[in-house]
Amino acid sequence: DEYLTMKAAESGVFRKKAVKAHGILTVTGSGLIRKGSLFATEGGIRFVSVADAAIVSAGNIEVKAVDAGTLGNVPARTITKIPFSIPGISGVTNEAAMQDGYDEEEDEALRDRHLEHVRYPGASGNKRHYIEWATSVPGIGAASCIRAWNGANTVKVIVSDANYTTVSESLIKKVYERIAEQNPINAIVTVVSATIKTINIEARVRGQPNADDFKQAVQKYFREIARAGLGKDSYVSIAKIGALLLQSGAAQDYDSLTLNGAAVNISLTTEELPALGRVVLHG
Structure with a gap:
C-alpha cells in the first residue's frame, strides 16, 4: 500500500525493509575463500561469504543470504553446495540454522x-x-x-x-x-x-479431529496476544482455545480441555510470549 507508506513516512514512521539471513558455515579443505564466494542449499537458496578467509584443513566463515527475507532462514545442515568450485575446498555445511532473515514489513x-x-x-x-x-x-x-x-x-x-x-x-x-x-x-x-512460555493443549473431541486448522488458528491467536500484550500482564484464555476448537472445524464438540495439564487460563508475565507446544485431540 503505497499510500500507507507515504502517510506513515510523513509522520516519521518508515516501512521496514526486508533483511538478509546470516550465519556460519563450516568448510573443509585448504584454500582461500574470497569475499562473495557462493554457497547454496539443494533447493538453490544462495549465500555469499562476507570476507576473505584462508582455510587450513577446516574452518568457519560468516555468510549472508543473497536475497533478503525469511526464505534465507534455512535449517541446519542444508547448505551443502558450492556452485562454483573453490580450489582446495572440498565440502561445506551449516551446523546451525541461518537466522535473522525477515520479510518487508506488512x-x-x-x-x-x-x-x-x-x-x-x-x-x-x-x-x-x-x-x-x-x-x-x-x-x-x-x-x-x-x-x-x-x-x-x-x-x-x-x-x-x-x-x-x-x-x-x-x-x-x-x-x-x-x-x-x-x-x-x-x-x-x-x-x-522476550522469553517463550510453551502452551500444550489436550482435549477430548467429537467428530473427526482436524488438528492442522486448529493449530493455525491458535498460532494466529498467540500472535495477537504477542502484538498487544508484550510488556503487559496478559494470559492465554482457555475459553478462547475452546472457541477455536469449534470455529476451526477441529471438532463438533469437546470436553476435558486442558492447557498445560489444567483447565485454567495460563498467565503470562510482562516478558513472556506464548508458543504452541503439543496438541493432543482424543477422538
Missing part, C-alpha cells in the same frame, strides 16, 4: 506503528520513545519498556522478533545500537529478548 504492522506514533508519540525519552526506537529496527515485531527497573536512570527494553518469538543476540545488539544513537537522557539501557 501493511498491518506498519499501520499499527503509525497509529501508535500518532496517538501516543514518543518524546524526551519516555517509554513510548524507547518502544518506537526498538520497533523501528527491521526484524523487531514488538517491544516494551520498564523504567527504573534496576535503580535510578536505568531502562529495560524487552523485544520480540517480527514473528513474535525470541530475538537473536545480533538483533538485540542492533536494537541497543539504535537506542544508543537516540537516547536523550543517557540512561543505562538493557535490551533483552
Whole structure:
C-alpha cells in the first residue's frame, strides 16, 4: 500500500525493509575463500561469504543470504553446495540454522506503528520513545519498556522478533545500537529478548479431529496476544482455545480441555510470549 507508506513516512514512521539471513558455515579443505564466494542449499537458496578467509584443513566463515527475507532462514545442515568450485575446498555445511532473515514489513504492522506514533508519540525519552526506537529496527515485531527497573536512570527494553518469538543476540545488539544513537537522557539501557512460555493443549473431541486448522488458528491467536500484550500482564484464555476448537472445524464438540495439564487460563508475565507446544485431540 503505497499510500500507507507515504502517510506513515510523513509522520516519521518508515516501512521496514526486508533483511538478509546470516550465519556460519563450516568448510573443509585448504584454500582461500574470497569475499562473495557462493554457497547454496539443494533447493538453490544462495549465500555469499562476507570476507576473505584462508582455510587450513577446516574452518568457519560468516555468510549472508543473497536475497533478503525469511526464505534465507534455512535449517541446519542444508547448505551443502558450492556452485562454483573453490580450489582446495572440498565440502561445506551449516551446523546451525541461518537466522535473522525477515520479510518487508506488512501493511498491518506498519499501520499499527503509525497509529501508535500518532496517538501516543514518543518524546524526551519516555517509554513510548524507547518502544518506537526498538520497533523501528527491521526484524523487531514488538517491544516494551520498564523504567527504573534496576535503580535510578536505568531502562529495560524487552523485544520480540517480527514473528513474535525470541530475538537473536545480533538483533538485540542492533536494537541497543539504535537506542544508543537516540537516547536523550543517557540512561543505562538493557535490551533483552522476550522469553517463550510453551502452551500444550489436550482435549477430548467429537467428530473427526482436524488438528492442522486448529493449530493455525491458535498460532494466529498467540500472535495477537504477542502484538498487544508484550510488556503487559496478559494470559492465554482457555475459553478462547475452546472457541477455536469449534470455529476451526477441529471438532463438533469437546470436553476435558486442558492447557498445560489444567483447565485454567495460563498467565503470562510482562516478558513472556506464548508458543504452541503439543496438541493432543482424543477422538
